Amino acid sequence: xxxxxxxxxxxxxxxxxxxxxxxxxxxxxxxxxxxxxxxxxxxxxxxxxxxxxxxxxxxxxxxxxxxxx
Amino acid sequence: xxxxxxxxxxxxxxxxxxxxxxxxxxxxxxxxxxxxxxxxxxxxxxxxxxxxxxxxxxxxxxxxxxxxx
DNA sequence: AAAAAATGTAAAACAGTCTTGACATTTCCG
DNA sequence: CGGAAATGTCAAGACTGTTTTACATTTTTT
Numbered sequence: 001x002x003x004x005x006x007x008x009x010x011x012x013x014x015x016x017x018x019x020x021x022x023x024x025x026x027x028x029x030x031x032x033x034x035x036x037x038x039x040x041x042x043x044x045x046x047x048x049x050x051x052x053x054x055x056x057x058x059x060x061x062x063x064x065x066x067x068x069x
Numbered sequence: 070x071x072x073x074x075x076x077x078x079x080x081x082x083x084x085x086x087x088x089x090x091x092x093x094x095x096x097x098x099x100x101x102x103x104x105x106x107x108x109x110x111x112x113x114x115x116x117x118x119x120x121x122x123x124x125x126x127x128x129x130x131x132x133x134x135x136x137x138x
Numbered sequence: 139a140a141a142a143a144a145t146g147t148a149a150a151a152c153a154g155t156c157t158t159g160a161c162a163t164t165t166c167c168g
Numbered sequence: 169c170g171g172a173a174a175t176g177t178c179a180a181g182a183c184t185g186t187t188t189t190a191c192a193t194t195t196t197t198t
Contacts, residue, residue, distance in 0.1 A: 001184070002115055018144060029187060034146065041185060042114045044154080046071055049129060059128040060118060070154070087174060101156060103176065113155060113184080 001042075004063045009037045011055040011062060026050050070111075073132045078106045080124040080131060095119050 012022045023033045028047060036043050043051065052059045081091045092102045097116060105112050112120065121128045
C-alpha cells in the first residue's frame, strides 16, 4: 500500500469550507476528511470520485502517486 | 457503500490483454481484476489510478456512479 | 484574555480490499 | 472432439477505510 499525496486541504479552503462542513457535503465524518488531508490513509475510490465532483477537478489531479508531480 | 459501474473489461480487451496479463502489469492478482470487472467490489483508489494510467483514460471515465452516464 | 470554533488524535468496532490456493466452467483452436 | 487457455468463483486470512465517542491542542473571534 502507498499513501497517495493530495491537495485536498487547498481544494477545501478554496471553497471556504471547514473540515466539518466539507465532510457533511460529502456525507462522511469530519475525522475521515482530517485523516485524508493529513495523509493517514487513502479515501475509497467512491469517496475520491465524490470529492472530485464536488471540487470540480479530476481525481488524478487531486490524488497522485508520490513519485509523480 | 456503492459498487461503481466500470468499463474495465473493454479497456483491457482494447489492449489485447487477458485478465492474468493485465493483472500482472498492475501488480495485483488475477482474481482482483476479475472481481472488479464483474463489479463485486471497487478497487482501491491507488489501484484505480494505476489502471487509469495504464489504459490512458481519466479515473472518472473508467469508474462512475451508477446514476451517472 | 476569555470564549468559541476548528483541527488533531486515539481506540474499538465493523465493513471493504486484496492475497493465495483450489477447483469448476467456458471459450478457443488444433 | 479433445486439450489448452481464459474466466468464474469460493474460503480464509491480512490489512485498509470509516464510524462513533471522547478529549487535547491550536486558531480565530470578541
